[in-house]
Amino acid sequence: MPKSKIKFYQEAPKSFGEGDKIEIKWIVVNDSDFHLEKVKGFSQEMVHEFGEIKAHSKVEFSFPFVLPSIDLIKADFGEDATISNPFVIGSASLTFSITTDTFTISSNSLEVSF
Template identity: 35%
Template sequence: MDMKPVILIAVILIAGVSAGVYILTATDGNDKTEVKNLNGKNQTTGTARIVATQRGPETARPGSNITVTCKIKNEGKGPAKNVKVLSQDFERSFDVIEAGEEVEFQVQIYIPTEEEVKEDFGENATLSNPFFIGGFSVTYTDLSGKHSLNSNSLEIPLQI
């Protein structure tokens, strides 16, 4: 039996299904996605666009706690769901951050002394100045899928 017609039909079917999926989920560049709901009607829903930032004090002293303010804002046109925030120092989660909504929270971060750094990492270790705090990561889902991003990092000059 010649397999060419069978292969041709399979390729046409796959291309047709792919085109149908693309047409049903294509965006118009306005962060909106059109999908068919369970009743077969077209429904347009926007996608989320999360912006994550953190800010801390102008300066700090070794051996003290500092307050870092973290903000997560949804600048998109749809909700961000199952939002997970993760850092070396903290974790947070939010069920939903609606379009236009901003969530803000504060965390305390300890800045070690030079002696504590040497105890933990060896005699040749030093405390960095400025003190570096890496950005936190955010993952979330919206109508278009799962997304992840990182906030800005911080460099805080130490008063020694």
């Protein structure tokens, strides 16, 4: 089963402001001839059970994300702390099974300007 037929990626707005709440979208595209079972996406911030994804289908899942304020960053990491611009949201991972085999793939990371 070529993993190249399974795509997992993230989307988000290209820019947002400090403290803004945005939606991050996870998209799974199964262009294979196999049903994917026990499909689970996970990142540092989120875990989502997609369940089963049928052959030749696409599913999406959205969740909120808030860019922390500089005051919160400084409270956690000290007065010299900063927020990078662009802000990087790391990649997520997707695990799934086909019959008795389990696979893991990674998504893209996101860079968001503010």
